[in-house]
Amino acid sequence: MRRQITLLVAATTSVVLLAFLVPAATLVSRVAASRALDAGQQQVQVLIPSVALAGLDDVRVAVEVAVASGRRVAVVWTDGTVLGDPSAVPDGPVGSTAAQEESADGTRLVQPVGRADGGTATLSVLVPEEEQRAGVTRSWAVLAGLGVLLFLLALLLADRLARSMTRPVRRLADTADRLGAGDRDARVEPAGPPEVRAVGTALNRLAGRIDELLTAERETAADLAHRLRTPMTALRLDTDALPPGPARDRLVDDVDALDRTVDAVIAEARRSQREGLVAGCDAVAVVADRIAFWTPLAEDEDRSVTVSLPAGPLPVRLAADDLAAAVDALLGNVVAHTGVGTAFAVLVEARTGGGAVVTVADEGPGLTTAVLDRGVSGAGSSGLGLDIARRTAEASGGGLRLVDAPGTTVVLELGPPADQGLSAPR
């Protein structure tokens, strides 16, 4: 912005200066020429009486005096005799009235003078080109210097002005960047022109509102946890109090399954708290970390694990904890639902359009896609784990696909982080 303002002022100043300096330079040139011609004309007027009335010898003396004073004067006497500077004699024929003759070496002022004896002598004064331009170059230099000085002054003022205008805008952008990076306390002190101050106030109001909403959501999640877990506690304690037997065992399993579902619902309600203002993590790093976590168990169970991870990071729109929980759910399913020694593979690759695709494939007996559709299911099933993974993938803007037979392949499509356009270079 600062650059644009400076460029705008530079362009405007240039136009104004050109509009002023070009006519001024032309005027200077014309005034110099006019002054020189006036001096020549004056010389003509001085000599006319002598040429008209005096004799040849007197005229010769007067002309030589003028030539000696630096004037280029010539008189063509009635008989053709040339007196004075021959270069001042006009090239062409001379008319009956005063004339001005332009030539390569200057301007000739030609004045026919009628003599008392009846003849006509021609008086001419050559005003050389250099005399007509005397002082013009210096005046032009002064004008150019003045122009450059004014231009630089305008640039300096424009830069100062641009700075004072862009500083509050820069602060606004920095605050927006901090908010975008997840700093919920970022606020700007409104400053600068009224419009920029208004934007600053609006940004602060927006940040405050987001903060309020997140706080309200945290309270809602806490309230949800309380409302769901309190009756769950009574249910669990009552179930515990039942006499031992198959019915009690079934009830305990059901309460466990219900409890896990409640945990998943509460965890889902807390997603925005985990994510803060901006959700984002590197899918490659998170998956690598989870594979490392599950490797000892895989080794203990003689499972061959094939891992394929890209070299660079793949940012996705998820909190690292959420992605870790989803990957844990998938790897946990593999370990729980396939026999000891069953190999599995984890593949992470870039997703078309941004984000990442995480594929977990095993060589086990395979799951039916009905498990995914059912979502939450009883103890021993993989339904809840897959449901967690599916919700996580959908929250990132992606989804979960289940490929049945041979074995089971779960494809987790994860969306890219929201565009943080505020970080564009300035």
Add this chain to the structure above:
Amino acid sequence: MAQLLVVEDDDRIRGAVVRALRERGHVLSSAAAGLEGLRLAVDGTPDLVLLDLGLPDLDGVEVLRMLRAVSAVPVIVTTARDDDASVVRALDAGADDYVVKPFAAAQLDARIRAVLRRAAGDADDGAGPVTVGGLVLDPRSRRVTLDGAAVDLAPKEFDLLAHLMARPGAVVTKRQLLAEVWQLPYGGSDRTVDVHLSWLRRKLGETAAEPRFLETVRGVGVRLAVPAP
């Protein structure tokens, strides 16, 4: 047997907790509100207080602070809030332990006994390290050594080992471990315990095929074996 005070506003939970703990041999008194709970805690001098944080008259953390001003009685907080901030707030206010709802009676009883043991340990100037064969676990410094060499364990690995070392030779089910170490409900497909056991085995220098301390009892659970002297 211990004398316990339950401060809980929900009638069903309070009744169920009282019944369950009474069946396990404790003597119970109960209060449905914070102020009444404070009065009973001060007047009745219970061995331990089970305090719910969501009370109708006073915030549970405030009750805890007020109680701490006049009494050093062990307190286990019971609450539906399991977010880190709530846990830290309660522990900072002086809670000795924290049980997230919903809890099983057995889990609650185990925690009560553990807190009471710790409290008794405080009175005896510290609970000593637990030793099983070459394995030594110090619950106070949270350090573990194997044949004299320090073993670097993650917090959950330490808790898991501590739970098993407290019951040497006994088979502990995965359901029990999940409930008492993780405070999580059991699911048939849950492998959290297994993966931590694998890590623990690796750090103790053993494998599932050749266990030294951690023996899997297929279909039942795990047992900390006591090596022959």
